[in-house]
Amino acid sequence: MKTLLAGAAMALMGLTGAALADGHANYPERPIMMMVSYGAGGATDFQARIVTMTAGNEDALGMPIAILNKPGAGGRVGWNWLATQAEADGYTLGAYNIPHFVAQSIKGGVQYSADSFEPIANWGADPAVLVVGADSEFNTLQDVVDFAKANPGKLTTSGAGLFVGHHIAALQMEKAGEMKMAYIPTKGGGAAAMKAVIAGDVMAGINNLSDAFRAAQAGNVKILAVADLERNAFLPDVPTMVESGLDVDNSSVNFRGVMVPKGTPQGIIDKLAATVPAMFENSRVAGKMKAGGSPMHIMTRDEVLAMWAAREETLKELLAGL
Amino acid sequence: MEFIYYFGDVFTPINFGLLLLGTIGGLILGATPGLSPTMAVALLIPFTFQLEAAQGLILLGAAYTSTVAGGAVSAILLKIPGAPANIATTLDGHAMAQKGEGAKALQLSFLSSAVGGVFGVLLLIFLTPVLAKWALAFGPSHLFWLAILGVTVIGTLDSKSVVKGLLSGCIGLWLATIGFDDIMGAQRFIFHPSLGGGINIIAALIGLFAIPQVITMFARGRRDDGAEVIEVQKHPIRGAFAEMMRNKRAVGIGTAVGSIIGLIPGVGGQIAGLVAYDQSKKFSPDRDKFGTGHPEGLIAAESANNAMVGPSLVPLLTLSIPGSPTAAVLLGGLLIHGIFPGTDLFDNHPDVAWTFINSMLIGQILMCIFGLYVAGLAAKVARVPQSVMAAIVLGLAVFGSYSVQSSMGDVYVMASLGVMMYFLERFGFSAAPLVLGLILGPIAESNFIQGSMIASATDGLAPYFLSGTLNIFLIAVVVASVLYSAYMELRTRRYTSMEEIIG
Numbered sequence: 048m049k050t051l052l053a054g055a056a057m058a059l060m061g062l063t064g065a066a067l068a069d070g071h072a073n074y075p076e077r078p079i080m081m082m083v084s085y086g087a088g089g090a091t092d093f094q095a096r097i098v099t100m101t102a103g104n105e106d107a108l109g110m111p112i113a114i115l116n117k118p119g120a121g122g123r124v125g126w127n128w129l130a131t132q133a134e135a136d137g138y139t140l141g142a143y144n145i146p147h148f149v150a151q152s153i154k155g156g157v158q159y160s161a162d163s164f165e166p167i168a169n170w171g172a173d174p175a176v177l178v179v180g181a182d183s184e185f186n187t188l189q190d191v192v193d194f195a196k197a198n199p200g201k202l203t204t205s206g207a208g209l210f211v212g213h214h215i216a217a218l219q220m221e222k223a224g225e226m227k228m229a230y231i232p233t234k235g236g237g238a239a240a241m242k243a244v245i246a247g248d249v250m251a252g253i254n255n256l257s258d259a260f261r262a263a264q265a266g267n268v269k270i271l272a273v274a275d276l277e278r279n280a281f282l283p284d285v286p287t288m289v290e291s292g293l294d295v296d297n298s299s300v301n302f303r304g305v306m307v308p309k310g311t312p313q314g315i316i317d318k319l320a321a322t323v324p325a326m327f328e329n330s331r332v333a334g335k336m337k338a339g340g341s342p343m344h345i346m347t348r349d350e351v352l353a354m355w356a357a358r359e360e361t362l363k364e365l366l367a368g369l
Numbered sequence: 370m371e372f373i374y375y376f377g378d379v380f381t382p383i384n385f386g387l388l389l390l391g392t393i394g395g396l397i398l399g400a401t402p403g404l405s406p407t408m409a410v411a412l413l414i415p416f417t418f419q420l421e422a423a424q425g426l427i428l429l430g431a432a433y434t435s436t437v438a439g440g441a442v443s444a445i446l447l448k449i450p451g452a453p454a455n456i457a458t459t460l461d462g463h464a465m466a467q468k469g470e471g472a473k474a475l476q477l478s479f480l481s482s483a484v485g486g487v488f489g490v491l492l493l494i495f496l497t498p499v500l501a502k503w504a505l506a507f508g509p510s511h512l513f514w515l516a517i518l519g520v521t522v523i524g525t526l527d528s529k530s531v532v533k534g535l536l537s538g539c540i541g542l543w544l545a546t547i548g549f550d551d552i553m554g555a556q557r558f559i560f561h562p563s564l565g566g567g568i569n570i571i572a573a574l575i576g577l578f579a580i581p582q583v584i585t586m587f588a589r590g591r592r593d594d595g596a597e598v599i600e601v602q603k604h605p606i607r608g609a610f611a612e613m614m615r616n617k618r619a620v621g622i623g624t625a626v627g628s629i630i631g632l633i634p635g636v637g638g639q640i641a642g643l644v645a646y647d648q649s650k651k652f653s654p655d656r657d658k659f660g661t662g663h664p665e666g667l668i669a670a671e672s673a674n675n676a677m678v679g680p681s682l683v684p685l686l687t688l689s690i691p692g693s694p695t696a697a698v699l700l701g702g703l704l705i706h707g708i709f710p711g712t713d714l715f716d717n718h719p720d721v722a723w724t725f726i727n728s729m730l731i732g733q734i735l736m737c738i739f740g741l742y743v744a745g746l747a748a749k750v751a752r753v754p755q756s757v758m759a760a761i762v763l764g765l766a767v768f769g770s771y772s773v774q775s776s777m778g779d780v781y782v783m784a785s786l787g788v789m790m791y792f793l794e795r796f797g798f799s800a801a802p803l804v805l806g807l808i809l810g811p812i813a814e815s816n817f818i819q820g821s822m823i824a825s826a827t828d829g830l831a832p833y834f835l836s837g838t839l840n841i842f843l844i845a846v847v848v849a850s851v852l853y854s855a856y857m858e859l860r861t862r863r864y865t866s867m868e869e870i871i872g
Binding site for chain 1: 418507
């Protein structure tokens with residue numbers, strides 16, 4: 048279906064006259080594909096579709112971006128594909144999730160590392176939050192910490208999997224609080240982890256701010272703390288972990304953005320790096336993202352490069368003992 | 370009764386037009402192998418960007434409803450189950466088509482889909498708050514026992530021999546371990562890059578069911594000129610109604626099983642059809658006829674897989690937790706309009722919520738009408754000469770398995786599993802138990818690991834898995850199911866000679 052649409056769009060292009068082929072000045076000359084390494088309907092896919100919906104506008108890339116889902120193994124399948132099989136011609140982009148892919152590459156068994164890709168721009172930042180069931184006896188982060196210290200390894204805490212933001216946040220909490228929790232990774236991502244908290248299968252959970260926000264609105268959970276440097280606009284009343292006395296920085300924040308495989312011509316990278324952040328700033332995009340409860344955080348290529356490097360360093364240190 | 374006030378909204382010209390579009394489009398998408406309901410709904414999401422919230426949801430709801438039913442078309446006519454929900458449909462449905470009763474099989478499948486579907490949506494309308502609690506009651510230990518209950522069905526499913534059924538179930542369980550394990554991230558049996566993401570269930574389904582058939586058709590084509598064509602018997606719709614009325618038990622079992630299993634997050638849709646098929650076989654006096662083109666099996670399977678549609682949305686609509694992949698996609702469709710499922714949906718946007726649910730109710734009926742209309746036409750597929758048919762099915766199999774995640778790797782997986790299944794079938798193994806193993810393996814495994822992690826942090830393994838009313842109830846059902854199978858096996862002792870065991 049998508050290829051059909053893309054084909055139709057290409058035929059239209061042909062009608063409007065062949066473009067001149069001087070370097071990459073005319074890039075893009077045909078529709079672009081963006082690989083998302085999670086399934087259709089997931090948070091990353093959902094946001095990727097929103098932020099790319101204005102790509103065809105004249106003030107953006109002038110060409111539509113089609114989403115290609117390559118889910119599997121917590122994103123490893125898609126990123127393996129992007130690093131080794133995708134063509135580095137500027138017509139294949141990929142969505143990244145930090146810290147997932149960096150953490151996976153540190154743990155090994157995959158064919159990519161942060162050096163396999165070139166970031167373009169960041170569109171969103173979804174911090175991890177600590178949630179407990181609505182009827183839980185815990186009311187503050189301090190309650191949770193006190194319990195975990197008194198009962199080492201007894202605080203069952205759900206999260207979306209191993210080596211994803213939720214897990215990183217749990218590791219940081221353990222380190223900062225000098226305590227031991229029982230981190231329970233779930234199959235089926237954040238939704239399954241949230242279900243475990245609401246149903247009382249576990250005592251606490253670490254989840255995405257956007258999903259937790261919805262669950263809290265519905266009255267199903269209490270959000271105790273945000274693992275970020277500042278409070279979040281969606282949750283102005285919820286303190287950060289640092290405020291509550293636990294020295295946890297923003298290493299677990301799930302950054303989402305666009306990247307290309309290494310080897311993509313520099314001219315194309317520069318052009319994308321210049322136009323894509325502006326494309327994310329489109330008011331229609333911002334409106335849809337806000338409506339969906341997805342926090343936006345636009346960063347340019349240089350900022351993302353610095354962020355990737357910083358994450359890699361923190362994660363190497365944090366995961367060294369595991 | 371609030372829902373009645375919003376019935377009018379379904380029938381505004383635009384809404385009704387979208388409902389028709391979703392229903393007809395869904396039937397076509399559902400009948401295409403490889404396009405599972407999840408895929409079909411995901412493909413439609415971008416179109417809903419431009420629509421109002423209620424309109425977008427009508428389109429998505431109608432498409433969900435009718436793709437599940439449309440999957441029966443390829444299951445019956447081509448023996449390719451479009452989604453796990455339709456596996457059980459192939460068992461008797463395709464056998465009926467081969468006897469020339471394709472039209473009857475399709476009519477029965479759409480009628481029973483509609484009965485199950487309407488019941489499921491009514492449950493969603495009237496019992497949502499009660500059902501939400503029930504859906505949450507299933508923790509890791511319960512889901513583990515539920516998967517084990519599914520495993521006990523494996524031996525008796527579509528196989529002449531319990532031992533062979535269990536063996537193919539084991540092959541399925543092994544295949545399920547391939548890839549990165551979802552919880553711990555360990556790599557298992559990845560001997561080819563295509564297997565990195567594990568074996569995709571849709572690609573496996575297509576390969577296991579369609580390819581052995583394609584090979585058989587080609588082989589037969591070499592022996593004669595392929596002129597052997599099945600005459601399609603006309604079947605009046607009235608006859609299908611009468612047949613349905615004769616099989617009230619199958620309709621009842623299918624609808625009940627589908628509704629109950631559909632509720633359970635993460636398990637529901639995949640096994641509803643198979644469990645209903647197995648249950649109605651166990652309760653039927655004609656249990657020997659199952660698998661030979663017996664309408665009862667078809668009716669149970671199809672009423673179950675549509676009955677599951679309504680209840681499967683309960684966790685999403687009330688708790689904002691998507692209980693199935695399709696529900697996750699629908700969640701995206703809601704969020705894009707700034708609507709949060711849960712109390713927000715019913716309190717602040719009742720028009721959207723009820724128009725959506727009502728349209729699924731009307732959609733079930735529309736789906737049935739269109740389905741019955743095309744049943745006669747579609748059944749003519751059986752008149753296509755075998756050699757041509759084989760080529761078409763092969764083409765669809767490649768297209769379907771590629772389109773699941775735009776990956777050539779899935780096509781290789783589909784082809785190799787298919788060829789393997791061809792030889793296994795020669796030795797009397799069948800595909801359904803294998804697929805059930807493939808589906809249940811990860812459910813049992815991940816819930817066991819998760820449960821044991823929780824258990825070791827709290828009160829220990831044995832109390833966690835073996836105590837509590839729901840655990841004990843499920844264990845009792847598992848034991849009863851095993852004993853029943855053993856009893857039936859001993860009582861009917863099917864083998865009298867060496868040849869029968871091998872054949």
